[in-house]
Amino acid sequence: MPVSTLHEADVLREQDPEVAEILMGELRRQSASLQLIAAENFTSRAVLTALGSPLANKYAEGYPGARHHGGCEIVDMAERLAVERACALFGSRHANVQAHSGSSAVLAAYAALLRPGDTVLALGLPYGGHLTHGSPANFSGRWFDFVGYGVDAETGLIDHEQVRHLARNRRPKAIVCGSISYPRHIDYAFFREVADEVGAYLIADAAHPIGLVAGGAAPNPVPYADIVCATTHKVLRGPRGGMILCGAELAGRVDRAVFPFTQGGAQMHTIAAKAVAFGEAATPAFATYAHQVVANARTLAGHLAEEGLAVTTGGTDTHLITADVAPLGADGRTARGRLAAAGIVLDCCALPHGDGRGLRLGTAAVTTQGMGEPEMERIAKLLAAVVRGHPEPAGARAEVHELTGAFPPYPG
Structure with missing residues (x-):
């Protein structure tokens, strides 16, 4: 039973049997059906324990050593550990682990690099682009001028020549590579080459493959992209949340884009659970x-x-x-x-x-x-x-x- 302790489960059943039954019903559903949603996974018991920990009680706006609330000495340790583990796992100079979701991470990346009205080149939504890659229903499509590239009609693979052509003609401020339904590896070196040719930032949205990257089963975008946005669930098996990886030169801009520009207080229990997941992902x-x-x-x-x-x-x-x-x-x-x-x-x-x-x-x-x-x-x-x-x-x-x-x- 994936709860921190049997005693805590008993407490919930006694105090709020309706909610307890909802939780147990969801566990039964997950256990009795085939979970084939590509964006979902089962966390470890250790991750669930961190999520249900007293760190959920702590307000911690800001960053370790520079919080806007007192009493953050212990939670600072959790965030520093999560950052250290993420950097070591992915070979990044900097990691922001406060993003509440993958979409929050992408929002912060755009905020760090772009201004409203800037042109952005990304995989078109009909070909597997995410809502944050220019959907008119999303902030991305309302605030920025997105240009969509596509895939070859015969092979279904990203049309690299179209990417280069659009980049040369539209001169985007940023190029986004990543998808929610593209089943092949992204050629990050190619996208880096095109971005350099037109003077654009390269943002890798690695929400789906980042867990494979951690396990050495997919190419790592960190050496190529200016900013890598990712989730900590999916294949990575961590809590639902996001993170951002970047070089030291963009660290300050990224951190300010997360807090105070797009988010408030960090969810310290989730950050501790991310640290657990990063530790697990570093194992053979x-x-x-x-x-x-x-x-x-x-x-x-x-x-x-x-x-x-x-x-x-x-x-x-x-x-x-x-x-x-x-x-x-x-x-x-x-x-x-x-x-x-x-x-x-x-x-x-x-x-x-x-x-x-x-x-x-x-x-x-x-x-x-x-x-x-x-x-x-x-x-x-x-x-x-x-x-x-x-x-x-x-x-x-x-x-x-x-x-x-x-x-x-x-x-x-």
């Missing part, structure tokens, strides 16, 4: 895990293709897969609904150069549970059968329960 066991995540994703993508799904880019280098389910006689939203009824939880996403929506799924959470390539084949066959409408939801859910029962997220 995590490196083994990260490589298994990729191996599982490649295996799953291959079997999905054998089942008739059209896997974009023909496979994956990372933890995530995007696929068109139209060959199975369904659209993305219909497929997601059928799969949810069977206990298979994943997302829809836009399909590059397509009119409909496909599926986006990832292997981080199921790998955390201990599943390997044999289970990926089984999942692929079950997923395709459910999308086709066979077996019935009850039968499919029974198979899901059998599989998840053998691989509980929190054994014992």
Whole structure:
């Protein structure tokens, strides 16, 4: 049971049984269904313990040694430790671990480097760009002039020639590389070359691959980008939150962009949990895990293709897969609904150069549970059968329960 202590769980049940039942209901849901959302994972018990610690009580606006509140001597130690571990893990000169989310980290990066009206080049939203990469519903699209690059219609890979052409013609103040649904490694050296050619800052939004980077299973953007924005959950297995990595020359600008420009008090319990996650990610066991995540994703993508799904880019280098389910006689939203009824939880996403929506799924959470390539084949066959409408939801859910029962997220 993933709570700090049995006593604390008993206290919650006694004081607020309604909330206690909600928490236990969510644990049951996570344990009894296949968690294939690419942006989700299971944290360790140690991370959960830090999140539920007395550090949640402390107000700590500012930075270690320069807080706006008294009594921060202990929480300063937690933040310094998180910063030290993040810098060591990713080879960065500076880390800001206060960002509340990946979007908050991107907002701070823009605030550090840009002014309203500046031109920014980023992957277009139809091709996997994030909301913070220029959506008109987001601050990014309202405050900055975003120009979107795309992917090749045949291969699904980023169109590097288009990137260079747009950069030369639009002379952006910053170039953003990163995506929420691009399953291949980003060529950071190429983007650095283009940014230098046009005098632009390079911002790497590594929210998805940063955990693979930590485990040595994906290229590290830190040597190439001026600023790297990331989340601390997903493959990294930390608490929900963000971080920013940069060189020493931008450290002050980044820190001021986080506090006081875009955020107030730091969430010290979350920062302590980030420190725990960074420590875990520095171990050989995590490196083994990260490589298994990729191996599982490649295996799953291959079997999905054998089942008739059209896997974009023909496979994956990372933890995530995007696929068109139209060959199975369904659209993305219909497929997601059928799969949810069977206990298979994943997302829809836009399909590059397509009119409909496909599926986006990832292997981080199921790998955390201990599943390997044999289970990926089984999942692929079950997923395709459910999308086709066979077996019935009850039968499919029974198979899901059998599989998840053998691989509980929190054994014992």
